[in-house]
Amino acid sequence: MKEEQTNIRKLIIASTSTVHGGSYLSYILPRLQTFFAHTDEIVFIPYARPGGITHDAYTEIAAKGLASIGKKVVGLHRFPDPIRAIQNAKAVFTGGGNTFLLVKELYENGIMEPLKTAISGGLSYFGTSAGANITGVSMQTTNDMPIVYPPSFDTLGAVSFNINPHYLDPDTQSTHMGETREKRIAEFHKLNPQAVVGLREGSWLFVSGKSIILEGDLSARIFEQGKEAYELAGGSQLSFLEYAD
Amino acid sequence: MKEEQTNIRKLIIASTSTVHGGSYLSYILPRLQTFFAHTDEIVFIPYARPGGITHDAYTEIAAKGLASIGKKVVGLHRFPDPIRAIQNAKAVFTGGGNTFLLVKELYENGIMEPLKTAISGGLSYFGTSAGANITGVSMQTTNDMPIVYPPSFDTLGAVSFNINPHYLDPDTQSTHMGETREKRIAEFHKLNPQAVVGLREGSWLFVSGKSIILEGDLSARIFEQGKEAYELAGGSQLSFLEYAD
Numbered sequence: 001m002k003e004e005q006t007n008i009r010k011l012i013i014a015s016t017s018t019v020h021g022g023s024y025l026s027y028i029l030p031r032l033q034t035f036f037a038h039t040d041e042i043v044f045i046p047y048a049r050p051g052g053i054t055h056d057a058y059t060e061i062a063a064k065g066l067a068s069i070g071k072k073v074v075g076l077h078r079f080p081d082p083i084r085a086i087q088n089a090k091a092v093f094t095g096g097g098n099t100f101l102l103v104k105e106l107y108e109n110g111i112m113e114p115l116k117t118a119i120s121g122g123l124s125y126f127g128t129s130a131g132a133n134i135t136g137v138s139m140q141t142t143n144d145m146p147i148v149y150p151p152s153f154d155t156l157g158a159v160s161f162n163i164n165p166h167y168l169d170p171d172t173q174s175t176h177m178g179e180t181r182e183k184r185i186a187e188f189h190k191l192n193p194q195a196v197v198g199l200r201e202g203s204w205l206f207v208s209g210k211s212i213i214l215e216g217d218l219s220a221r222i223f224e225q226g227k228e229a230y231e232l233a234g235g236s237q238l239s240f241l242e243y244a245d
Numbered sequence: 246m247k248e249e250q251t252n253i254r255k256l257i258i259a260s261t262s263t264v265h266g267g268s269y270l271s272y273i274l275p276r277l278q279t280f281f282a283h284t285d286e287i288v289f290i291p292y293a294r295p296g297g298i299t300h301d302a303y304t305e306i307a308a309k310g311l312a313s314i315g316k317k318v319v320g321l322h323r324f325p326d327p328i329r330a331i332q333n334a335k336a337v338f339t340g341g342g343n344t345f346l347l348v349k350e351l352y353e354n355g356i357m358e359p360l361k362t363a364i365s366g367g368l369s370y371f372g373t374s375a376g377a378n379i380t381g382v383s384m385q386t387t388n389d390m391p392i393v394y395p396p397s398f399d400t401l402g403a404v405s406f407n408i409n410p411h412y413l414d415p416d417t418q419s420t421h422m423g424e425t426r427e428k429r430i431a432e433f434h435k436l437n438p439q440a441v442v443g444l445r446e447g448s449w450l451f452v453s454g455k456s457i458i459l460e461g462d463l464s465a466r467i468f469e470q471g472k473e474a475y476e477l478a479g480g481s482q483l484s485f486l487e488y489a490d
Contacts, residue, residue, distance in 0.1 A: 020420035051428065052435030098432055100391075140391050145429040146345075146398055147385055147436050153394045166423035175265035177446050178411035183296065184390040187343055190297030191392050201422050 008122040010035075011158055011207040013135050015165045015199035017065075017096055017128040025065040025128075027202060031215065033069045035124060035206075039090035041072045043079075047105035048097025048130040062095055076111070086114045089123060096129025096165070099142040103134060104150035112156070119158045129165045132204075136162035137194045141185060159207060160194065160242040167198030167221055182221075182229060189225040195241045196223040205238065212238040253367040255280075256403055256452040258380050260410045260444035262310075262341055262373040270310040270373075272447060276460065278314045280369060280451075284335035286317045288324075292350035293342025293375040307340055321356070331359045334368060341374025341410075344387040348379060349395035357401070364403045374410045377449075381407035382439045386430060404452060405439065405487040412443030412466055427466075427474060434470040440486045441468040450483065457483040 012028075012035055019027045036042060046058040059075030066073050073093070079085035086092065092115070094102070106112045119125050127135055133142050134155040141162040170180040179187070185196050197205065198221035206213045214220050219231040222241070232238065257273075257280055264272045281287060291303040304320030311318050318338070324330035331337065337360070339347070351357045364370050372380055378387050379400040386409040415425040424432070430441050442450065443466035451458045459465050464476040467486070477483065 016422050018422055020422060049435075050424075050432075052432055101436075140393075142391065143423060145386060145388070145433055146391060147429075147433045149398045153391055166421065168421055168423065176411065176413055177261050177263055177265060178388060178413065179295075184392075187295075187297055188390055188392045190294075191346075 006120075007209045009119055009158060009207055009209065010122060011119065011125045011127070011135060012204050013132045013159070013163060013199070013207065014126070014128045014204035015132065015167065016201040019202045023065075024061060028204065029065075029069055031204075031206075032066070032126065035126065036069070036071060036091050038124070040070065041074065041089075042066060042091045042093050042126075043076055043085055043089040044073045045076045045092060045094040045102075045106075045111070045131065047076075047109075048095055048099065048102035050095070050097035058095060058097075062093060066093070083110055083114045086111060086118050086123075089118065091124040092118070092126070094125075094127040094131030094134065096131055098147055099130040099133050099139050099144045100146050100148050100150055102130045103139050103153070103155060104148050106134070107151045116156050116158070119156060125158065132165045132199065133163050135159055138162060138192070140192060141188055141196050143181075159205070159212065162188075162192075162194050162196045164196050164198045164223075167200045169221075182223075185223045185229075189223065193225050195225070197221075197238065197241070198223065198229075203234070210239055212242070214238055251365075252454045254364055254403060254452055254454065255367060256364065256370045256372070256380060257449050258377045258404070258408060258444070258452065259371070259373045259449035260377065260412065261446040264447045268310075269306060272461075273449065274310075274314055276449075276451075277311070277371065280371065281314070281316060281336050283369070285315065286319065286334075287311060287336045287338050287371075288321055288330055288334040289318045290321045290337065290339040290347075290351075290356070290376070292321075292354075293340055293344065293347035295340070295342035303340060303342075307338060311338070328355055328359050331356060331363050331368075334363065336369040337363070337371070339370075339372040339376030339379065341376055343392055344375040344378050344384050344389045345391050345393050345395055347375045348384050348398070348400060349393050351379070352396045361401050361403070364401060370403065377410045377444065378408050380404055383407060383437070385437060386433055386441050388426075404450075404457065407433075407437075407439050407441045409441050409443045409468075412445050414466075427468075430468045430474075434468065438470050440470070442466075442483065442486070443468065443474075448479070455484055457487070459483055
């Protein structure tokens with residue numbers, strides 16, 4: 001993203017839609033009330049279809065979640081011209097589900113580029129899980145299963161690092177021999193340079209122009225190529241990751 | 246795979262190279278001694294590069310593992326003509342690591358088709374983890390991170406279902422909101438028809454012609470589109486999955 005575009009971007013990039021014991025979006029609704037204060041209508045991108053539910057059913061869930069803060073939610077699939085809908089939107093929310101499916105649909109519906117352009121033009125963007133993952137340079141640090149083949153792994157690049165949502169610490173009691181999340185990200189860094197932000201459930205990044213603040217009570221785990229992974233506390237400024245070597 | 250080809254295939258499709266508390270391949274060496282009795286030399290495909298190690302370093306690990314049963318292991322990357330090496334091989338072992346990387350390298354080195362042809366011609370094939378995953382119709386039930394973009398997700402189709410290696414039961418104590426393995430496979434089945442065999446660590450499939458036996462002490466979890474997932478005990482015949490609707 002070019003510097004003049006970075007100046008006006010506004011995003012909330014959240015690890016999850018739901019924290020354990022909470023209802024859909026409940027933990028983050030007070031924050032969204034401020035974030036979406038400028039508009040009553042939010043365009044919802046339902047393409048990631050968790051559990052394979054329909055676009056309508058998923059939009060209904062999002063609408064119920066955001067009704068309590070007085071927002072009207074309209075599914076992108078309901079617009080006759082979805083590209084124009086993105087161009088005209090004042091706010092967009094992309095829900096979680098399967099990242100491969102989300103990215104495939106964004107490309108096939110011609111939404112990836114218009115969405116990128118709209119975000120760099122100041123559109124307020126909120127994404128959870130898969131919807132958070134796609135704000136990074138690529139979807140290559142998703143945790144999802146490749147249930148469909150997208151035309152590319154490149155995503156919005158609204159921040160110049162990658163996101164690992166639902167970040168999970170290694171289970172030190174486990175006898176399972178599959179790779180831990182940290183090992184997977186280390187393998188990613190053997191072949192890809194960008195930093196990765198491991199966002200724990202209940203954390204989010206608030207991006208406003210050049211500033212990127214880690215919000216929520218938890219720390220995030222930061223992975224930079226060629227360095228040991230490390231923790232950053234809630235409230236930290238993460239903008240330095242955009243200019244990391 | 247055509248019926249006359251199915252008649253002479255010979256594979257061991259193993260969930261993992263290493264079980265908890267064991268050394269590399271130790272749990273399966275007695276079985277491999279019989280399986281590889283016809284040859285002293287095994288061609289090793291090191292493309293999946295676990296942890297990003299080099300092809301040479303990975304081949305060295307495989308060579309040490311198989312030395313105790315008197316086998317010589319040669320890395321495919323060491324042959325001047327790897328396609329001919331596959332065509333001339335009496336036995337092939339594909340090690341685990343990252344499935345996306347493995348599949349990309351198989352395509353880019355022109356190995357996928359020759360390997361498929363060799364297996365249907367009676368080549369003895371042994372694969373662990375990612376090397377097991379690719380024996381299925383597609384790599385789409387891998388657990389790995391998409392650290393590189395392969396030209397296709399289609400794989401060997403040496404069996405007409407998919408493999409989920411390192412199959413892991415849901416942790417009923419977990420407060421984590423990410424999808425369980427079973428939920429991920431259910432999402433796969435919303436969009437793909439083939440059955441999925443969830444192979445627990447320490448299990449393998451022995452494929453000999455039309456017969457497919459689950460070996461090892463553990464049960465496997467079977468996922469068929471439109472059915473509840475179910476268990477099959479060690480010793481079960483799984484060939485019926487190839488003709489499932």
